Amino acid sequence: MIKKIVGNIDFLENLRGKSASFALAISTTKTCDIDGLTQAGIPGFIYLTPTLDAEFLCSGEVRSLDNIAETPKGVPTPALISRAVHLLKSYKKLEIFDLGAKVKPKLDYFEQYSFGIEPSCSIEDGADIEAKKIFDLGEKFASEYELNSDYLILGESVPSGTTTALTTALALGYDCKDKFSSSFKDTPDSVKQKVVKKALANLAKEDKLFEKLSKVSDNMLIFNAGFVVGASKRGLPLVLAGGTQMACVLLIANRFASNINSKNLGLFTTKWIAEDENSDIKGLLEMLDFKVNAFYADFDFALSEHPALKLYDQGEAKEGVGAGACLVYGLLNGLSKEDITRKVENFLG
């Protein structure tokens, strides 16, 4: 029920029955306002998606907008999957890393870590991120982070994040043009390629790593790369929860730290990412100078007749809000595919 992408299967097996905290890193980039680039949310309100995902994940309610974020085709947010697992086998702690959400989630009781980070600009206009500061914040936070469970699952909600991830990896010199995923089944290559090209044109040959990141990346990627470096230094058990965006987090960390201790570092994602023919997460992870323990949940909606969920199996949405890692966590704790399917269906009525 859980399959390997790369790494050591004992990393995974050792997590059976262990408790996990789930932190959702949310951030807004104006890149997501570019028409047709992402389907992760409601047109005109894409910037709200991270906020709504955080609210729904924690409380079961969408508070900053009346309806839950749905794509134009009616693909619901993967937060439904992450929440369903939480209802069946709760994460020990749910918390938010606010890495520049435009609208703060309306949540009480749940820990929301704020770092004074503002939403970033569009990468078409140079993003304008204080990259070194953000990276250092992430590294420092990881060094101080108090883990109250056996391991930390770190997910993300950043609309248009695969575009900033692709651009970032290209800017850092990785040969990865066709390896990044998209929330679309049929990737809007023309729009995406135009944005990537325009963003890369802002780079100067003499730009150092942080200068490049400042122009073409997003806060989540940079902060989490710092977090990975900080976590690896202290051996914090950490699972990056996501697909090619989280792979990019590792690609960034790889450029800044020559010898990352990845013994306690994992990446868990969905089947829709791992078996996607239009992207190559395995290829991305194999570009790292260190080995990471990457697995995916062999979960799909074959047991459901719900048309909105069948769209996942056709390649829409694929991943986000830590859905893949939440599925792995659920499967490692005795949940069945049927349990999770029924619980997700419950949300849709």
Add this chain to the structure above:
Amino acid sequence: MIKKIVGNIDFLENLRGKSASFALAISTTKTCDIDGLTQAGIPGFIYLTPTLDAEFLCSGEVRSLDNIAETPKGVPTPALISRAVHLLKSYKKLEIFDLGAKVKPKLDYFEQYSFGIEPSCSIEDGADIEAKKIFDLGEKFASEYELNSDYLILGESVPSGTTTALTTALALGYDCKDKFSSSFKDTPDSVKQKVVKKALANLAKEDKLFEKLSKVSDNMLIFNAGFVVGASKRGLPLVLAGGTQMACVLLIANRFASNINSKNLGLFTTKWIAEDENSDIKGLLEMLDFKVNAFYADFDFALSEHPALKLYDQGEAKEGVGAGACLVYGLLNGLSKEDITRKVENFLG
């Protein structure tokens, strides 16, 4: 599966997957010897009910009497529900607050806190409780209480407790005549009203708060009111487990502390209480000067054919031994209505 009475839903959501200790406060009042006033136990042995509940909850055995406490109609103690949840998803710690049980529970290993409190007299005869001393004991104990889990569930077993609660709230000046519950479906109003009237007649106009409590209340109500005040001062995460008796605990606390910090304070009860047409827990909670986070388990025995359990759905018993909060705790930890129903049925054979 869990519904709101009043308060902040994030208080509840933040408890998902969290561990809980369960403390059962037991006390005997001679009020329970009044014929026809309560059906919480075996006629002639009503005073044993708290003892038997404590024994069964902790050990699965009734040691101080051969048969488990049943009402004349055959309604089994709600301790069955609290115990069923414990078997499926255990409380981290089970312990007894002995607030004047006539017979000490025969239990080893389980912590039984004793405070030197004697069973109280009948409120018809003036109860004769050292109210200030009991209240102070509760407050001091809360200030020192060592919590070994994420939050404390505090339940009670006090036969005829709704009568002492009603009398207490009336004595403290709350307009609540028709708001208190009863273990009977058809409340024995004539008996109850006679007792209440007789008890209130013992009050003198010049009585101060503690003098009133000394005459018309019970040890559990007074001690726990002090406990609530002490807990709120240190922010101890506390869930009062019960219906209108626990509401009365809050009403008492409300008279003694002008500004209770109720952020970490909850009250969880059953559907049979929350939806009871003959009482009004919501109305009681709305009389408080502070806000409390009150929820109930949307659980009934619709999935059972057992005649003794069907009596719950007809309005008998309703609550006690923390049953409602135990149900909420179970639901927050992934148990289903079916899981719990089957486990309760197992006890009845």
